[in-house]
Amino acid sequence: xxxxxxxxxxxxxxxxxxxxxxxxxxxxxxxxxxxxxxxxxxxxxxxxxxxxxxxxxxxxxxxxxxxxxxxxxxxxxxxxxxxxxxxxxxxxxxxxxxxxxxxxxxxxxxxxxxxxxxxxxxxxxxxxxxxxxxxxxxxxxxxxxxxxxxxxxxxxxxxxxxxxxxxxxxxxxxxxxxxxxxxxxxxxxxxxxxxxxxxxxxxxxxxxxxxxxxxxxxxxxxxxxxxxxxxxxxxxxxxxxxxxxxxxxxxxxxxxxxxxxxxxxxxxxxxxxxxxxxxxxxxxxxxxxxxxxxxxxxxxxxxxxxxxxxxxxxxxxxxxxxxxxxxxxxxxxxxxxxxxxxxxxxxxxxxxxxxxxxxxxxxxxxxxxxxxxxxxxxxxxxxxxxxxxxxxxxxxxxxxxxxxxxxxxxxxxxxxxxxxxxxxxxxxxxxxxxxxxxxxx
Ligand code: 13P
Numbered sequence: 001x002x003x004x005x006x007x008x009x010x011x012x013x014x015x016x017x018x019x020x021x022x023x024x025x026x027x028x029x030x031x032x033x034x035x036x037x038x039x040x041x042x043x044x045x046x047x048x049x050x051x052x053x054x055x056x057x058x059x060x061x062x063x064x065x066x067x068x069x070x071x072x073x074x075x076x077x078x079x080x081x082x083x084x085x086x087x088x089x090x091x092x093x094x095x096x097x098x099x100x101x102x103x104x105x106x107x108x109x110x111x112x113x114x115x116x117x118x119x120x121x122x123x124x125x126x127x128x129x130x131x132x133x134x135x136x137x138x139x140x141x142x143x144x145x146x147x148x149x150x151x152x153x154x155x156x157x158x159x160x161x162x163x164x165x166x167x168x169x170x171x172x173x174x175x176x177x178x179x180x181x182x183x184x185x186x187x188x189x190x191x192x193x194x195x196x197x198x199x200x201x202x203x204x205x206x207x208x209x210x211x212x213x214x215x216x217x218x219x220x221x222x223x224x225x226x227x228x229x230x231x232x233x234x235x236x237x238x239x240x241x242x243x244x245x246x247x248x249x250x251x252x253x254x255x256x257x258x259x260x261x262x263x264x265x266x267x268x269x270x271x272x273x274x275x276x277x278x279x280x281x282x283x284x285x286x287x288x289x290x291x292x293x294x295x296x297x298x299x300x301x302x303x304x305x306x307x308x309x310x311x312x313x314x315x316x317x318x319x320x321x322x323x324x325x326x327x328x329x330x331x332x333x334x335x336x337x338x339x340x341x342x343x344x345x346x347x348x349x350x351x352x353x354x355x356x357x358x359x360x361x362x363x364x365x366x367x368x369x370x371x372x373x374x375x376x377x378x379x380x381x382x383x384x385x386x387x388x389x390x391x392x393x394x395x396x397x398x399x400x401x402x403x404x405x406x407x408x409x410x411x412x413x414x415x416x417x418x419x420x421x422x423x424x425x426x427x428x429x430x431x432x433x434x435x436x437x438x439x440x441x
Contacts, residue, residue, distance in 0.1 A: 086255060104411060105376060106149065109153060110155045110222060112187070119382070123387060133164065140172045140176070152180060183222045184206060187201055194236055197228050210256075226266050229268065244265070247293065248299060261305075265286050265290050280311045291337070305343050306337060323365075326362035333373075342371060350431045351380060354422040357410050360374070361413035365416065375410050384424040386399070388402050405423035406424065
């Protein structure tokens with residue numbers, strides 16, 4: 001892990017926080033993630049986590065003096081009881097700032113066993129535990145991946161798995177300087193009375209699962225809400241409210257148990273001729289509802305990450321140029337995402353690998369932004385990597401090289417420095433059906 005990257009992360013945070021006046025700092029709580037302790041990269045990484053959070057500590061408390069008709073007393077205004085009593089409050093901010101540091105993003109590899117099976121089938125592999133394990137080992141052990149990736153989202157099975165040589169995946173990631181994360185939703189179910197709209201499942205027993213995941217080394221989590229869009233009817237108010245509520249309650253439970261919640265309200269790229277304006281309008285409404293509910297549950301905004309869609313029109317509309325996507329995307333975020341959120345990690349959502357990089361690069365031209373505009377890509381990092389590997393030992397290195405080249409291209413795009421050529425030029429959209437069902441689907 002390059003030290004220079006660390007300090008630039010802290011400076012970024014400090015600059016961001018300085019520019020948001022919140023009043024004097026009266027006290028700070030200290031706590032730090034022990035995830036990296038004992039590792040050579042650990043010292044600098046922990047320092048970086050602490051520095052990033054120190055810059056944000058002034059938003060914790062404000063003190064004001066008020067006069068009432070009865071008494072004159074000093075009232076300590078706390079952001080919320082939830083934050084005041086949360087032993088993880090500072091650690092959450094450090095973790096979120098670490099993941100959103102400049103030039104880095106998230107590798108989303110949290111596909112359920114069923115979805116992983118569908119992906120493996122595209123290269124002729126059976127959906128066995130051994131094949132899933134080998135595929136994840138290829139990803140996590142790719143030499144140099146930690147230069148561009150700060151966190152990876154895993155599925156329950158994977159978080160507890162080891163490499164074929166017996167090294168726990170959590171340890172493999174730690175050696176790369178990558179924080180493990182965990183998908184905690186358990187899938188989608190239809191909302192009765194709607195036309196195919198869905199609610200995300202997984203609140204039951206979530207606190208206990210979070211505790212177990214934290215103990216295993218996870219430091220952040222993901223919950224995906226899916227919002228269906230078309231030209232006139234969808235989304236319904238019911239679907240927006242249901243999903244915004246689910247995201248907020250999930251986020252609060254994660255924060256109570258030390259995990260940074262990735263809040264993912266995905267307005268899905270779907271069939272139809274709805275315009276880019278329409279997606280922008282809907283995404284703005286959805287994000288605004290989500291943040292209203294996050295506020296209702298006192299979720300600590302400096303300790304979350306947002307994972308939205310980029311703003312794209314329906315699939316029947318020609319693909320717009322990156323500048324247009326970026327203009328609508330940044331406008332939507334500015335209108336609906338508070339500046340306290342450290343990072344916006346876009347999903348690739350079916351964009352081709354090159355399209356995902358070019359759009360990410362184009363976003364940076366609209367800066368400086370209050371948040372880091374970066375990536376949490378699944379398909380746009382994995383698709384050609386999987387194809388190259390195809391389950392063959394002799395392709396292992398070439399596939400790892402492809403993954404790292406894709407991560408590097410997106411890292412450069414995050415910094416606004418991508419010049420190409422792209423490791424996976426051209427290509428088509430990588431679409432998948434909506435996932436419906438319960439756990440493991
Ligand atoms: P894609 O980048 O393939 O959209 O996946 C990201 C993800 O985690 C969706 O939930």
